[in-house]
Amino acid sequence: MNVILFGATGMIGQGVLRECLLDPEVENVLAIGRRATAARHEKLREIVHKDFSDFSTIEGELSGYDACLFCLGVSSTGMSEQEYSRVTYDVTMAVARTLVKHNPDMTFIYVSGAGTDSTERGRMMWARVKGRTENALLEMPFKAAYMFRPGYIQPLHGIASSTRLTRVLYAVMRPLYPVWKTLFPKYVTTTEQLGLAMIHVAKHGAPKRILENRGLAGLVPTETPPPRSK
Numbered sequence: 001m002n003v004i005l006f007g008a009t010g011m012i013g014q015g016v017l018r019e020c021l022l023d024p025e026v027e028n029v030l031a032i033g034r035r036a037t038a039a040r041h042e043k044l045r046e047i048v049h050k051d052f053s054d055f056s057t058i059e060g061e062l063s064g065y066d067a068c069l070f071c072l073g074v075s076s077t078g079m080s081e082q083e084y085s086r087v088t089y090d091v092t093m094a095v096a097r098t099l100v101k102h103n104p105d106m107t108f109i110y111v112s113g114a115g116t117d118s119t120e121r122g123r124m125m126w127a128r129v130k131g132r133t134e135n136a137l138l139e140m141p142f143k144a145a146y147m148f149r150p151g152y153i154q155p156l157h158g159i160a161s162s163t164r165l166t167r168v169l170y171a172v173m174r175p176l177y178p179v180w181k182t183l184f185p186k187y188v189t190t191t192e193q194l195g196l197a198m199i200h201v202a203k204h205g206a207p208k209r210i211l212e213n214r215g216l217a218g219l220v221p222t223e224t225p226p227p228r229s230k
Contacts, residue, residue, distance in 0.1 A: 001203060002028045002064060006095060007071030008037050008046075012111055012150075014159045015191025016069050016198055017044075023199055030065065032058075052091045055098040063102040067202035070095065070110045076126035084126060089133045100140055107144045107202050110137055111194075114151040114187070114213055138209060146201050150194055151187040151213040159191050187213055196220040 003020055007013035008031040020026045021041045031037055031046045047058055055062070070092065076084045092110065099106060112134055117127035120135065134147045189197075197219040201211070208215060 001026050001066045003030070003202065004062065004065045004068045004099070005029055005031045005071065006068070007033065007073065007111075008039075009033055009035060010071060010073070011155055011159055012073070012153065012191060012194060013071035015155065015157075016071055016195040018157060018159070019192065019195030019199055020069075025203065026199065030061075053094050055094065059098060059102065062099060065099075065103050065106060067107045067109065068095070068099055068103075069198050069202065070108065073111065073113075076129075081125045081129065085129050085132075088126075088129050089136070092133050093136055096137055096140055096142075100142055104141060105143045107146070107205075108137060108140070108142045109146045109148060109198050109201060110134065111148045111150070111198075114149050116147075116149055118210070134210070144205060145209065146206055147210045148194070148198065148216060149210065149212045150189050150216060152189070153194060154188065154190045156190050156192050189213060189216060193217070193220055 003026055005013060005017055005020065008017045014037075017029065017031065017037065017039060020029045021039070021043055027043065029041075029044050031039075031044060032049055033046070034048065034050055034052070036046050036048055047061065049055065049058055072091065074084075074087055096108060099108070110133070112130045115124065115127050116134060117124065117131040118134065120128050120131045122128055122131075137145045137147070194216065197211075197216045200219050206215075206219065211219075
């Protein structure tokens with residue numbers, strides 16, 4: 001399976017990239033971002049691309065892929081709906097429209113979030129925008145498209161957010177994760193489990209096109225699998 005990954009430098013994307021590089025059935029990974037990752041692997045190729053509204057200059061390198069794992073995302077804090085729509089809806093659709101032209105048999109997996117509003121009419125601005133993005137992706141002529149709505153995500157294996165405030169928050173919350181996992185197992189996950197779930201769905205599909213956190217938990221084992229070679 002050949003995979004295109006967006007957002008590989010973010011916390012979620014780092015976890016997904018790790019699992020892709022460890023999976024023997026993932027043959028090639030193309031990571032596209034505004035900056036390069038620190039990863040080095042024989043399966044990994046990277047394209048640094050600054051303008052995420054226009055991919056015409058690299059379109060020739062985007063054919064022959066089986067799945068797109070889209071992990072880009074920003075916080076809506078301090079942003080207007082127009083600004084948040086530009087970096088969420090507009091960017092995602094620019095990617096999707098480009099990829100579907102060259103890979104109509106591709107599976108597109110979009111990391112959204114718990115609480116996303118499919119009606120696009122709710123009170124939460126970010127949830128409306130995410131809902132509009134999901135709805136647009138589900139209407140596109142990919143072989144399949146799946147929306148992932150994880151809840152709390154615990155970073156593992158030294159993975160950390162590139163945002164200082166987020167790193168601090170996760171450091172504070174880390175000791176509580178075992179408690180939350182025990183009390184609310186259907187609402188928490190890890191970067192490893194999320195990465196494994198995305199790869200599983202890219203390979204085998206899923207019974208639903210919108211997968212809430214509790215549905216993601218059933219796609220892969222709840223216990224950490226045996227260590228794999230790096």
